Amino acid sequence: MNFNYYIPTKILFGKGQLANLHNQNLPGKKALIVISSGKSTKSNGYLARVEEQLDLAGASYAVFDKILPNPIKKHVMEGAAFAKKEGCDFVLGLGGGSSIDAAKGIAVMVTNEGDYWDYVSGGSGKGKPVPNSPLPIVAVTTTAGTGTEADPWTVTTKEDTNEKIGFGYEKTFPVLSIVDPDLMLTVPAQLTAYQGFDALFHSTEGYITKTANAISDIFALKAIELIGKSLTAAVKDGANEQARADVALANTLSGMVESTSSCSSEHSLEHALSAFHHDLPHGAGLIMISKAYYTFFVKAGACNERMIDMAKALGKSNAATAMDFVEALAELQTACGVDNLKMSDYGINSDDLRKYAKNARETMGGLFEIDPAPISEDDCVEIYQKSYK
Numbered sequence: 446m447n448f449n450y451y452i453p454t455k456i457l458f459g460k461g462q463l464a465n466l467h468n469q470n471l472p473g474k475k476a477l478i479v480i481s482s483g484k485s486t487k488s489n490g491y492l493a494r495v496e497e498q499l500d501l502a503g504a505s506y507a508v509f510d511k512i513l514p515n516p517i518k519k520h521v522m523e524g525a526a527f528a529k530k531e532g533c534d535f536v537l538g539l540g541g542g543s544s545i546d547a548a549k550g551i552a553v554m555v556t557n558e559g560d561y562w563d564y565v566s567g568g569s570g571k572g573k574p575v576p577n578s579p580l581p582i583v584a585v586t587t588t589a590g591t592g593t594e595a596d597p598w599t600v601t602t603k604e605d606t607n608e609k610i611g612f613g614y615e616k617t618f619p620v621l622s623i624v625d626p627d628l629m630l631t632v633p634a635q636l637t638a639y640q641g642f643d644a645l646f647h648s649t650e651g652y653i654t655k656t657a658n659a660i661s662d663i664f665a666l667k668a669i670e671l672i673g674k675s676l677t678a679a680v681k682d683g684a685n686e687q688a689r690a691d692v693a694l695a696n697t698l699s700g701m702v703e704s705t706s707s708c709s710s711e712h713s714l715e716h717a718l719s720a721f722h723h724d725l726p727h728g729a730g731l732i733m734i735s736k737a738y739y740t741f742f743v744k745a746g747a748c749n750e751r752m753i754d755m756a757k758a759l760g761k762s763n764a765a766t767a768m769d770f771v772e773a774l775a776e777l778q779t780a781c782g783v784d785n786l787k788m789s790d791y792g793i794n795s796d797d798l799r800k801y802a803k804n805a806r807e808t809m810g811g812l813f814e815i816d817p818a819p820i821s822e823d824d825c826v827e828i829y830q831k832s833y834k
Contacts, residue, residue: 463495479545481543482512512540516550521547535580545584546599546600550599589626590728635783641672646711668696714828715731739774742816746767798826802826
């Protein structure tokens with residue numbers, strides 16, 4: 446039995462926890478608040494509430510509001526330059542995974558020279574060590590999808606080369622995260638589903654990869670169980686506080702899975718799609734390829750017992766075969782109304798599937814190395830083909 450465990454983030458979880466931000470020992474005197482380019486963070490009052498908390502704590506702030514649903518390198522660099530100009534000494538990511546991910550990348554580039562891609566491994570990234578510690582990061586999550594509040598990872602697209610690659614190390618863990626399910630009550634049903642499945646796949650992938658261990662297994666199975674129990678209810682009734690809390694907890698646990706295990710190549714395959722098609726929500730892309738992806742491992746016979754474990758956790762108590770997990774997954778997608786998503790609706794052409802397969806292996810090829818069974822480029826193309834609508 447072998448594992449490494451390191452999750453240094455202080456997490457305040459539960460209804461109303463945002464109101465406790467001002468009581469915390471903040472890591473600086475002036476925050477760069479990183480939010481999306483959309484309207485919801487402001488219109489729902491979340492930005493004003495965070496600003497009020499910082500006022501109460503005696504901290505000043507500046508707001509950077511350019512982050513896209515799939516964050517791009519340009520905005521990481523612009524955010525870092527803005528933070529330097531404003532004299533910010535910590536970064537607060539407010540919003541979904543994209544805003545918090547971008548906050549992590551910005552925190553690195555405020556204190557380090559050169560280009561963000563100098564430090565990214567994979568693709569055209571130079572994979573250099575990061576010389577200086579990043580600014581401290583605070584995360585206030587308003588969605589339940591990526592678990593980024595409990596892990597060091599950030600995903601960014603280099604827009605000129607269509608490379609969407611993850612990055613992170615011990616110093617990009619948030620020092621403080623607030624997970625307040627009240628902030629998730631306004632997330633629309635479709636996005637609730639997309640985000641919930643993203644959280645689910647962080648845990649299912651982390652459970653079947655070669656990096657799975659005794660600690661990550663505990664987090665993964667509990668996250669899968671909570672999503673199986675409550676995601677449908679959260680999608681159908683966004684005001685259901687218990688369902689929102691269950692899915693929020695599942696999301697945070699899935700971040701802990703990412704901190705102690707890893708994603709598998711399912712994420713590489715999706716990143717290749719949304720790297721070229723920026724309007725494709727990450728969770729939607731994962732849903733599209735998921736049934737074919739997990740069926741590949743069923744046919745390979747690579748992780749039968751673990752697939753049965755996951756099927757039972759999703760609620761299929763009588764599961765006896767690996768395919769029962771794929772069936773439970775399909776049932777959940779139908780219940781959440783996301784069973785008929787089409788790649789073609791996002792401009793993905795069936796003639797380009799090999800291009801995406803090559804991109805997945807060239808940019809995030811490391812994840813293929815920890816899959817429970819080998820997946821070749823041709824296998825990737827076949828998974829895309831079986832998923833294509």
